[in-house]
Amino acid sequence: MEIKVKYFGSIAEETGKAEETISLQNGISEVQEFIAFIFKKYGLIDEGTVQVAVNQVIQTEGRIQYGDEVAFLPPYAGG
Amino acid sequence: MSEYNLPENVGAVILAGGSSSRLGQPKQLIKYRNKPLLQNIIDHIQVLSFTSKVLILGAHAEEIKKKINTGEFKVFINEEWEEGIASSIRKGVRYSLKITPDLEHILFLLSDQPFVTSELIQKLLDTHKKQGKTITGCRYDNTVGVPVIFNKNMFQELCHLKGDRGAKVLIKKYPDKVAAVSFDLGSVDIDEPEDYSKLLKLNN
Numbered sequence: 001m002e003i004k005v006k007y008f009g010s011i012a013e014e015t016g017k018a019e020e021t022i023s024l025q026n027g028i029s030e031v032q033e034f035i036a037f038i039f040k041k042y043g044l045i046d047e048g049t050v051q052v053a054v055n056q057v058i059q060t061e062g063r064i065q066y067g068d069e070v071a072f073l074p075p076y077a078g079g
Numbered sequence: 080m081s082e083y084n085l086p087e088n089v090g091a092v093i094l095a096g097g098s099s100s101r102l103g104q105p106k107q108l109i110k111y112r113n114k115p116l117l118q119n120i121i122d123h124i125q126v127l128s129f130t131s132k133v134l135i136l137g138a139h140a141e142e143i144k145k146k147i148n149t150g151e152f153k154v155f156i157n158e159e160w161e162e163g164i165a166s167s168i169r170k171g172v173r174y175s176l177k178i179t180p181d182l183e184h185i186l187f188l189l190s191d192q193p194f195v196t197s198e199l200i201q202k203l204l205d206t207h208k209k210q211g212k213t214i215t216g217c218r219y220d221n222t223v224g225v226p227v228i229f230n231k232n233m234f235q236e237l238c239h240l241k242g243d244r245g246a247k248v249l250i251k252k253y254p255d256k257v258a259a260v261s262f263d264l265g266s267v268d269i270d271e272p273e274d275y276s277k278l279l280k281l282n283n
Contacts, residue, residue, distance in 0.1 A: 057141075078160040
């Protein structure tokens with residue numbers, strides 16, 4: 001299952017990239033699991049301030065599906 | 080309230096696509112004077128007669144649409160809101176020109192500056208008309224920022240802004256083309272819970 005992932009602001013600096021496509025394995029099917037996966041992959045520290053949007057909607061729960069776009073955003077984002 | 084006499088052919092754009100994780104709720108909906116912040120700004124602009132009124136939403140768009148009376152504003156969703164304020168500025172220019180192709184000026188406002196009033200905007204418009212500069216903004220904290228009016232000469236450059244770099248980039252790039260009105264409380268914006276506490280104290 002392929003998920004498009006985007007990183008913005010300070011998060012992009014930490015991951016060293018603005019976007020990538022990730023092929024999911026290991027039975028990840030929940031947004032929360034996917035967030036944990038990315039945090040682990042890049043050694044990100046969750047201070048409860050990173051914002052996550054799935055298909056442009058801020059959310060941290062629910063299922064993740066093929067073709068979804070998941071964005072990791074700094075505490076203040078957008079405009 | 081009666082309508083003010085404004086310079087002709089000015090569009091108003093409220094940029095309200097952002098999100099802050101520290102507030103625990105969409106900042107556009109934080110209550111101030113018994114109304115959401117965004118409703119306050121809409122109501123102040125509503126009494127002025129602009130050629131077009133555009134509201135750009137992004138984060139929390141559906142929730143905001145349900146809770147805000149957008150009145151005469153045409154609402155557009157910026158699906159690129161995550162990129163930063165530049166994406167909302169670009170959309171604001173393009174949508175305004177779609178409504179009024181020969182628009183001559185655009186006023187940009189944010190949803191989280193609680194002390195913006197129709198009187199301030201009137202003063203900004205008067206100054207823009209009288210001084211005839213390309214850009215007229217508000218002076219606070221030794222800088223010039225939003226709310227700000229851009230002449231059409233700048234529309235192209237506004238459409239090339241990227242990321243979280245907003246109108247200030249052009250204000251700094253063209254200091255000779257900028258006029259400003261004083262707006263000391265313009266520095267009060269709401270990103271943190273502490274900002275909100277300060278706001279409530281200021282209001283008392």
